[in-house]
Amino acid sequence: MRKSLMRMTLRQLQVFGAVCESRSYSRAAEEMALTQPAVSLQIRQLEELVGQPLFEYVGKKLYLTEAAEALKRASSDIFARLDSLDMQLTDLQGSLQGQLNLAVESSAKYFVPHLFAAFRRQHPDVSLQLSVVNRAQVIKRLSDNRDDLVIMSLMPSEVALEFLPFLNNPIVAVAPPEHPLCQASRLSLQDLAAYPLLVREPGSGTRKACEEYFQQKRAHFAQTVQIASLDALREAVIAGLGVALLPRHAVTLELAHGLLRELPVDELPLYRSWCVAHARGKRLSPVAQAFFAFIRDQRAQVSALAARFGGSPPKPAAQ
Template sequence: MNYTLHQLQIFLKICQLKSITKASEELHLTQPAVSIQLKNFQDQFPIPLTEVVGRKLYVTEFGKEIAQAAEKIVEEVNAINYKTLNYQGELSGRLKLSIVSTGKYVMPYFLSEFIRLNPGVELIIDVTNKSRVIESLELNEVDFALVSVLPKKLKVKNIELMQNSLYFIGSSQLNFKNPDDKKNIFENTSIIYREQGSATRTAMEKFITTNKFSVQKKIELMSNEAVKQAVLSGLGCSIMPLIGIKNDLKNNDLQIIPVKGLPISTTWNLIWLESKKLSPVANAYLDFLKFKKEEIINKDFSWIAKY
């Protein structure tokens, strides 16, 4: 057998994504190039690694075992590269985070300078909903997680990053006959929710229940961006994090509708398991945040104060 590290990396990515097309996109390769490498890799084994059923790619049991071995090999190669950088005096290793979807408007600003200063650090971020974020933390799949509500069932440590404010948002094209009657706004307007498991949805439902608003028309969407686009189109209104609609407010495409009891204020927290032994990279990142957090907030998020 004469397979290459490149082939192992491609096969592993195909197994993870169950798609040649998605693997090619993530690896920044053409689809034919990935297909050729998969074929060349497969030709070295007498047993099929993958199979296509109904135009869908499946990994065989044998293929799964090869993928597990490939993952260990790739990790060992990465470890060799990191050790080389360490001997050269550079901070190196992986920094893995799982963040809630609205956190994508926040977390990059707290990472960019750290990554620029430490080119030997490989950054991996999974953007998903709150339930999956907590699960990945609990399973020790990541170093840190970004949440706006601290989990109750896990023992975690945390560092507060910045405030998260949620407002009632509508398209600027909407005109309300009696804007002071907020109860009627909720009853007569379609209200757009995030999916179950979202912290934004939990906060929104708590606010509506506490104020005894009756929502007659309810729409559920699976991401903050999808909710924003629906609100922009005039499909309905929603309670949304201010952090994700800066340009839409600036361009007068969206409006903040004043409602008593809003904004809802929470805090973005970077959390990690209390029992976790942090890597040198993770510890270095915490030190970076302690010194740079306020500077980043003042530089990149000062615009929030005017709302």
């Protein structure tokens, strides 16, 4: 190893990481409570130790050089190991402590806080940083090693993962109670095709699962309305703009209070499994290991918790 690399400081790597994230010396200075000249000095010293430039301006945008990308990966590993050490030391004191960095697909955001709360009852000193994104963004975060664990369905083939399926994610058709389809006692997917279908944005796991299923069932929807937010899409269904296929976990309260009705479609629910996953070969922190083990070993508790969010199947219309 080059002796110059041994002279790097953790503070320099923290400043470097802030510049990488913000792509701005001034914003990094504000985040680190430093002056901009101080940030520039830290980066210049780091470049001297590395022996190569770390950033370059193209126009007015700051870009990472190839050396910076390599240093970013190495510094992420260093800080992850330090986090792991901190957790192991506190674990030796008899109490699991630390933060779980968890990314979840947006349709899982209603259930996951309750899952973490059950875990935290066993480990009260653990905190949570939760990122809610769509499926495409989860895959990008996996590639960038941004999180300890992710929760998603439809495992991607382009990323080598270790994953554990732990919960069914039933996708159901919903409509407002005054919708004509709510009068039927039995429907097919084709019956829904006569009405506007509200869909999520490209990159959504729910949308991908539904599109693959429609293709399999040869169901074609001529009228679609794209709405990027799951919450906004749900409200659009309540407002009567169309029907939608949504995870039952996401509409439990609306079904219970009569704001939405689950349509009795023969081909539904469409079942996909929620999985907890991480990149293959990733070194998990003690907190991440404990959370993974909790999901694996407490299946009965997880299933009982999920039952509160499963909604109920549609009741046949009165004849």
